[in-house]
Amino acid sequence: MRPPPSTLATERASLLAWFDAVARDLPWRRSRDPYAIWVSEVMLQQTRVDTVLRYFDRFLSRFPDPCALASASEDEVLSMWSGLGYYRRARLLHAGSKHLVAHHGGEVPQDPEARRAMPGVGRYTAGAIGSIAFDRPEAIVDGNVARVLSRLRGIDTPLGRADTEARLWAEADALVPGPRPGALNQALMELGATVCAHPTPRCADCPVAGGCVALRTGRTAELPVPKPRRAPRPVDVVAVVARQGRGVWMVRGQDALFGGLWGVPLDEGKGRAAAERALISAGLRGTLERRAQARLEHVLTHRRMDVRVFVAADAHPMGEGARWVDPDAPGDIGLSALTRKILAAAGPSGTASPPR
DNA sequence: GATGCGTGGCG
DNA sequence: TCGCCAAGCAT
The missing domain is CATH 3.90.79.10 (Nucleoside Triphosphate Pyrophosphohydrolase)
Structure with a gap:
C-alpha cells in the first residue's frame, strides 16, 4: 500500500531539490518568526496566495508581534482584515494572541499540543507552524497536499470522507520524517499549487512523476475525487x-x-x-x-x-x-x-x- | 459528521 | 456564464 522507505527517501530528496530550485519568493518565507508564520497560515486558509500578498505585510507592520495584536481592539484587527473574508479567522487570531500573552509569555509554543490548543489553530495550522517555524517533523494536509497525495498514491475515494482523510494524513505522516520537514511540507504545497494543479497537472515538470500512480494509470484528470458540495x-x-x-x-x-x-x-x-x-x-x-x-x-x-x-x-x-x-x-x-x-x-x- | 463561514480567479 | 475551489476551523 505505502511505498517502501527507500522510495520515500527518494521522493523526499526529489521534492526538496525541486523546491530549492523553483520556490516562489513569498514574504512569509523570508521569516522564521513563528508569529509571522502563524499569521500567514491563518490568512492562507481557504485563500489564494495572490490575495494574501495584499494583506500580509500590512498586517504585520501594524501588529508586529503577539503582544501588539493582543493589545489592539477587535475593530482595528478587522480593519486590517477587511476584504480578506472568513472574518472569524481574524477574531480567532486576535483571541489566539491574547491566549499566547496569557499562557505562553506572548510567544508561539513549540509544544504541538499547546499549539493545537490555540484558538483558530487546527490540525493543519498546528502542523504548518511546527514544521515551517520550528522544523519539527509534523505532517500537514491542505487542499494542495491532498491533491498531490491523491494522485501520487492513487487515492480514489472522495475528499472529505473520514477514511480518505485518514489515509491522506497517514501518507503525509509517512513522508515527513526526514531532512528539513518544513521545506518538505512547503514543497508538497508548492507542487500542488503550481504543477500538480487543478484540474490539469503539468506532469512534465513534476519531480515525483516517476512514482505517480495517477500518471501511470492515466487518471490525473479524475483524481482527486472531489468532495460533493451544495450549490449556494x-x-x-x-x-x-x-x-x-x-x-x-x-x-x-x-x-x-x-x-x-x-x-x-x-x-x-x-x-x-x-x-x-x-x-x-x-x-x-x-x-x-x-x-x-x-x-x-x-x-x-x-x-x-x-x-x-x-x-x-x-x-x-x-x-x-x-x-x-x-x-x-x-x-x-x-x-x-x-x-x-x-x-x-x-x-x-x-x-x-x-x-x- | 454536517454545516456555516468570504472572496476572487480561472477554465 | 457558471461551477469549482484556495495553505481550514469551530460548532
Whole structure:
C-alpha cells in the first residue's frame, strides 16, 4: 500500500531539490518568526496566495508581534482584515494572541499540543507552524497536499470522507520524517499549487512523476475525487443606504455572517417593506425612496445573495449601537466586500445605476 | 459528521 | 456564464 522507505527517501530528496530550485519568493518565507508564520497560515486558509500578498505585510507592520495584536481592539484587527473574508479567522487570531500573552509569555509554543490548543489553530495550522517555524517533523494536509497525495498514491475515494482523510494524513505522516520537514511540507504545497494543479497537472515538470500512480494509470484528470458540495442557496436581501454629508449609516454585525464588521442595514426580503424593517431595526428614521436604486449579486460559498439597494433620504438616528461612517475613510473598522459593493452600486450621491 | 463561514480567479 | 475551489476551523 505505502511505498517502501527507500522510495520515500527518494521522493523526499526529489521534492526538496525541486523546491530549492523553483520556490516562489513569498514574504512569509523570508521569516522564521513563528508569529509571522502563524499569521500567514491563518490568512492562507481557504485563500489564494495572490490575495494574501495584499494583506500580509500590512498586517504585520501594524501588529508586529503577539503582544501588539493582543493589545489592539477587535475593530482595528478587522480593519486590517477587511476584504480578506472568513472574518472569524481574524477574531480567532486576535483571541489566539491574547491566549499566547496569557499562557505562553506572548510567544508561539513549540509544544504541538499547546499549539493545537490555540484558538483558530487546527490540525493543519498546528502542523504548518511546527514544521515551517520550528522544523519539527509534523505532517500537514491542505487542499494542495491532498491533491498531490491523491494522485501520487492513487487515492480514489472522495475528499472529505473520514477514511480518505485518514489515509491522506497517514501518507503525509509517512513522508515527513526526514531532512528539513518544513521545506518538505512547503514543497508538497508548492507542487500542488503550481504543477500538480487543478484540474490539469503539468506532469512534465513534476519531480515525483516517476512514482505517480495517477500518471501511470492515466487518471490525473479524475483524481482527486472531489468532495460533493451544495450549490449556494439563493436569498433575497435588501440594503439601506442612508447618507449624511460624507457619512453612511452603519451597524456592527452581530451574527456569524460578517460578525464584527460594520455595514449598511440589511434584512431578508425584496421590497420596500423589508427595507423599512432594516431601517427601523438599525435605529434610523427617514424616508425611503419608493423603488430600489440598484440591484447586485454577491455569491458566498453557501449563499447567492440577490441584493436590492434602497436609499433613504432625510435619515436621522433615533438610537445607539450604530454610527455614521465615511466609506472612503472608515478608520479602524472592518467593512466587508459586500458593503463596499453596495456603496459602489448606490453611487457617490445615491443616484446610481437603475435596477436591472 | 454536517454545516456555516468570504472572496476572487480561472477554465 | 457558471461551477469549482484556495495553505481550514469551530460548532
